[in-house]
Amino acid sequence: MFFSLKPYFNLLDKLATILKGVPEALHAKLYWAILFVVMMPLLDLALAYWLFVMLMVLQGGTSAVLGVQLGEGSLGITIAVFVLLTLARQGVEYLSIKTTRTLTQDIFQAFSLRLIEKYLSLPWLDYTKETKAIRIKHCTATALDGAYSFQVLFNLIGALVTLIVLGTATVVKVPVLAITGAALMVFFTYTSKSYLKRKLQTAVKGHDYHQKNFYQKLYESFSLSREMKIFQVNPYFLEEINMELNRLSKAKVDLSVFPQIPRIVLELILTLAIALGLLATVVVGNYTSDELIANLATVAILARRIVPAMAMLMSTFTELDGSVMNIALIRKELNQGAERENYYKPVLQHPELLMHLKQVSFGYRPEEMILENVSLDIAQGDRIAVLGPTGRGKSTLLMMAAGFIPPTQGEVLVTPALGKDQLPVAYVPQEVTLLSGSVRDNIRFGQEAFDEALAWQVLAATQLDKFVGELTLGLDTPIGDNGVLFSGGQRQRIGIARALYRQPFLLFLDEATSALDESTELAVMANINQVMGQGAVIFITHRQSTAEQHATKFCRL
Numbered sequence: 422m423f424f425s426l427k428p429y430f431n432l433l434d435k436l437a438t439i440l441k442g443v444p445e446a447l448h449a450k451l452y453w454a455i456l457f458v459v460m461m462p463l464l465d466l467a468l469a470y471w472l473f474v475m476l477m478v479l480q481g482g483t484s485a486v487l488g489v490q491l492g493e494g495s496l497g498i499t500i501a502v503f504v505l506l507t508l509a510r511q512g513v514e515y516l517s518i519k520t521t522r523t524l525t526q527d528i529f530q531a532f533s534l535r536l537i538e539k540y541l542s543l544p545w546l547d548y549t550k551e552t553k554a555i556r557i558k559h560c561t562a563t564a565l566d567g568a569y570s571f572q573v574l575f576n577l578i579g580a581l582v583t584l585i586v587l588g589t590a591t592v593v594k595v596p597v598l599a600i601t602g603a604a605l606m607v608f609f610t611y612t613s614k615s616y617l618k619r620k621l622q623t624a625v626k627g628h629d630y631h632q633k634n635f636y637q638k639l640y641e642s643f644s645l646s647r648e649m650k651i652f653q654v655n656p657y658f659l660e661e662i663n664m665e666l667n668r669l670s671k672a673k674v675d676l677s678v679f680p681q682i683p684r685i686v687l688e689l690i691l692t693l694a695i696a697l698g699l700l701a702t703v704v705v706g707n708y709t710s711d712e713l714i715a716n717l718a719t720v721a722i723l724a725r726r727i728v729p730a731m732a733m734l735m736s737t738f739t740e741l742d743g744s745v746m747n748i749a750l751i752r753k754e755l756n757q758g759a760e761r762e763n764y765y766k767p768v769l770q771h772p773e774l775l776m777h778l779k780q781v782s783f784g785y786r787p788e789e790m791i792l793e794n795v796s797l798d799i800a801q802g803d804r805i806a807v808l809g810p811t812g813r814g815k816s817t818l819l820m821m822a823a824g825f826i827p828p829t830q831g832e833v834l835v836t837p838a839l840g841k842d843q844l845p846v847a848y849v850p851q852e853v854t855l856l857s858g859s860v861r862d863n864i865r866f867g868q869e870a871f872d873e874a875l876a877w878q879v880l881a882a883t884q885l886d887k888f889v890g891e892l893t894l895g896l897d898t899p900i901g902d903n904g905v906l907f908s909g910g911q912r913q914r915i916g917i918a919r920a921l922y923r924q925p926f927l928l929f930l931d932e933a934t935s936a937l938d939e940s941t942e943l944a945v946m947a948n949i950n951q952v953m954g955q956g957a958v959i960f961i962t963h964r965q966s967t968a969e970q971h972a973t974k975f976c977r978l
């Protein structure tokens with residue numbers, strides 16, 4: 422069928438999708454923004470009308486406004502009202518731009534924060550399904566593109582209200598012109614819509630795909646800069662990034678050009694229609710010369726607003742498809758995965774038993790079990806060495822005990838105090854990642870208060886006190902990107918100090934001292950034993966000597 426209401430329902434659906442994305446705290450700002458956007462065309466109408474009145478008065482004629490006759494003597498006041506109206510219009514335009522742009526930024530911030538919060542609360546296995554680079558891309562570029570939907574929405578509302586208000590005025594003033602313009606717009610919308618929609622959807626998908634690749638390659642290149650230099654492969658990777666940037670730029674150009682095509686064509690058609698319509702009005706219309714001049718000026722003002730509004734309506738229709746896809750992508754990201762599950766069962770009643778892994782099994786893939794029916798008791802004061810060949814599942818077991826990976830079968834039973842998170846659990850992974858701030862930032866690690874005495878105590882335990890004490894800025898020394906200013910062993914020890922600072926009752930160390938020389942490792946482990954007292958330490962090591970010297974129990978996989 423040539424005419425169908427379906428697109429309008431689709432449009433309402435899209436608008437609802439966009440509006441549902443607004444966080445509640447921003448609703449008031451949203452209403453203000455819409456109010457200013459709607460006020461603009463109303464003031465435009467008032468201005469166009471007042472121009473007509475002013476021109477009539479200026480030419481010695483009269484005009485009745487709200488029952489008051491304005492004639493030659495009212496020229497001053499007529500001009501003053503015109504200036505006031507213009508000031509009001511420009512003021513509202515400024516407020517409209519300011520509120521819509523502020524809201525768009527606020528929505529970007531809200532999207533970005535929600536995504537970051539979501540990613541950080543994902544269960545470990547869900548979190549590792551996607552690369553960090555792509556998650557960063559979603560929290561920055563996708564969130565920004567999604568927020569831009571609101572700019573499109575405001576443009577759409579502004580264009581619609583302008584068309585309704587000023588279009589009605591045009592129909593009253595110059596019916597032939599208005600009807601010709603409306604007919605042309607409807608015809609053009611229907612003939613070009615599906616073609617442009619297809620083009621734009623392809624462009625949006627391409628844009629997302631190449632943007633992901635770009636972030637991925639960039640992230641990898643910066644992480645691998647040393648390897649790239651030593652293997653002399655910078656040109657290869659630069660070329661790859663350049664190719665991705667080329668594709669991304671092309672997709673970006675397509676995305677911004679496609680919605681403009683209907684606008685350009687429509688403006689051309691409408692300008693011709695206005696010229697023809699005005700000619701017809703002058704030839705056929707029955708106006709006095711005063712009225713004709715005033716009418717022509719009014720129509721010119723109306724047309725100056727209506728033509729861009731029509732064009733804007735066309736481009737926002739097309740842009741809306743792309744924008745909604747970004748919002749849908751953000752929603753998909755926000756709805757993925759479950760919340761991180763606390764699978765600790767706080768049922769252990771034995772006074773000294775902190776944790777009991779009861780016949781736990783786990784496989785990253787159902788057909789390949791990594792751990793099968795493993796049982797382990799962790800009691801107060803235990804020092805447990807987890808041993809086994811590489812790839813056997815030691816880290817997996819440690820992460821399961823630390824609360825990151827729920828067992829496929831079996832249970833992780835804990836003392837009730839641990840179940841309620843009253844006794845802290847600390848974990849140091851194989852690869853320690855450090856904040857780029859100071860030593861203090863890394864030890865405090867997000868805690869407001871800072872216990873300086875405790876910080877020096879844990880630095881002494883990890884044999885870093887002398888080194889940090891001799892730095893010019895001491896605890897406040899910046900350690901660079903991921904602690905680049907420290908040696909590998911020093912980085913590992915900052916990671917351990919960070920864990921000890923929490924005064925944990927259960928400490929999991931995944932080869933956390935592997936970068937230390939043997940004597941430092943033995944000394945640090947001895948200090949950890951002392952600091953941990955009645956707490957339990959579960960550590961993975963490939964060094965027999967470390968295991969023999971410090972373990973009170975062994976868990977062989």
Ligand SMILES: Nc1ncnc2c1ncn2[C@@H]1O[C@H](COP(=O)(O)OP(=O)(O)OP(=O)(O)O)[C@@H](O)[C@H]1O
Pocket residue numbers: 549785791809810811812813814815816817818
């Ligand atoms: N996120 C993951 N997804 C799929 N498979 C994984 C994942 N993490 C580890 N694996 C697989 O599980 C097995 C056990 O890995 P794990 O890291 O637990 O071994 P490990 O004993 O600690 O090894 P290593 O001594 O080398 O550190 C390996 O074969 C590894 O390929």
